[in-house]
Amino acid sequence: MGADSxxxxxxxxxxxxxxxxxxxxxMVARTMHIAKNTVLHRVRKAEKLRGRPLSExxxxxxxxxxxxxxxxxx
Numbered sequence: 001m002g003a004d005s006x007x008x009x010x011x012x013x014x015x016x017x018x019x020x021x022x023x024x025x026x027m028v029a030r031t032m033h034i035a036k037n038t039v040l041h042r043v044r045k046a047e048k049l050r051g052r053p054l055s056e057x058x059x060x061x062x063x064x065x066x067x068x069x070x071x072x073x074x
Contacts (some may be wrong), residue, residue: 014042015054016065
């Protein structure tokens with residue numbers, strides 16, 4: 001998730017939105033205009049890359065994702 005690529009950025013945005021919406025797959029799907037299954041796939045992929053559930057140390061992850069977006073050079 002920390003890689004500097006377009007796919008990693010999409011994954012970070014999805015996870016950030018997921019945490020912003022209190023882990024509501026439906027809300028993320030509506031907000032990002034993607035299918036619920038796409039949200040679930042990205043969440044699972046993030047958990048696999050992270051090696052643990054997104055709910056573990058959630059506040060720190062959420063803060064890091066917001067900082068990454070804020071400090072991004074784009």
